[in-house]
Amino acid sequence: MQTAERTSLPIAAVAIIVVGGAIAIIGSVLTWFKATITADLSSFGQGSQSFSQSGKGLDIDGVATLIAAIVAIAAALLVLILRDRATRTILGIVAILGGLVAAGFATYDLITGRDQILNGLREAATGVPIDRLLATGLLRLDITPQFGIFMVIAGGVIAIIGGVMLVLQRAAAEAERAEIGIAPVEPAEGSMSPTAPASVEPEPTPAPPAPAAPPESRAPEAPVSEPDDEKFTP
Numbered sequence: 612m613q614t615a616e617r618t619s620l621p622i623a624a625v626a627i628i629v630v631g632g633a634i635a636i637i638g639s640v641l642t643w644f645k646a647t648i649t650a651d652l653s654s655f656g657q658g659s660q661s662f663s664q665s666g667k668g669l670d671i672d673g674v675a676t677l678i679a680a681i682v683a684i685a686a687a688l689l690v691l692i693l694r695d696r697a698t699r700t701i702l703g704i705v706a707i708l709g710g711l712v713a714a715g716f717a718t719y720d721l722i723t724g725r726d727q728i729l730n731g732l733r734e735a736a737t738g739v740p741i742d743r744l745l746a747t748g749l750l751r752l753d754i755t756p757q758f759g760i761f762m763v764i765a766g767g768v769i770a771i772i773g774g775v776m777l778v779l780q781r782a783a784a785e786a787e788r789a790e791i792g793i794a795p796v797e798p799a800e801g802s803m804s805p806t807a808p809a810s811v812e813p814e815p816t817p818a819p820p821a822p823a824a825p826p827e828s829r830a831p832e833a834p835v836s837e838p839d840d841e842k843f844t845p
Contacts (some may be wrong), residue, residue: 643673
């Protein structure tokens with residue numbers, strides 16, 4: 612039974628983490644935003660003019676989401692090598708953190724993307740009253756999120772689900788062992804895999820002492836008669 616527990620692999624959880632991480636990696640290098648600036652030049656006798664610029668994930672926080680997705684995939688693949696249940700739990704937590712970082716950065720940029728692009732526009736057009744032009748309608752800024760940022764968010768969430776499955780697997784296994792009355796086995800210090808519990812053999816009952824042998828009986832000694840001096844008178 613112990614061997615079966617050590618060799619069983621959480622294939623489903625590993626596959627989910629890998630798929631989620633791959634989706635996040637692809638999304639990190641794709642376009643996250645498309646900014647369109649429209650200038651109203653009707654007051655100058657001209658029509659409106661538009662300028663569009665696309666921003667890829669690597670231009671914003673895509674580097675962080677890319678690294679986080681790679682870490683999540685690496686943690687999932689290590690599960691196939693390290694069979695210790697406690698180590699798998701740690702790797703599951705690492706995958707969860709990787710998914711959280713990827714989805715967190717992408718979600719933050721999705722919420723604050725307009726402000727980030729507007730700040731970049733202010734820095735690029737120094738001396739131009741961008742805020743005043745936007746307020747009067749002479750300048751319009753349209754920010755459209757692209758497919759890449761949504762891929763990163765979805766991939767991060769999928770990786771989190773796979774990591775949670777790894778963490779819950781240990782809890783479920785320990786509950787099953789407790790139900791059938793087997794104490795959980797903790798790995799020895801410095802060991803990567805748990806060892807089987809040593810069977811304690813009962814001490815043998817000492818045999819009762821053998822009865823003492825009776826004392827050896829001796830035949831009575833014949834009395835030694837003293838020679839009669841009178842009989843041997845010369």
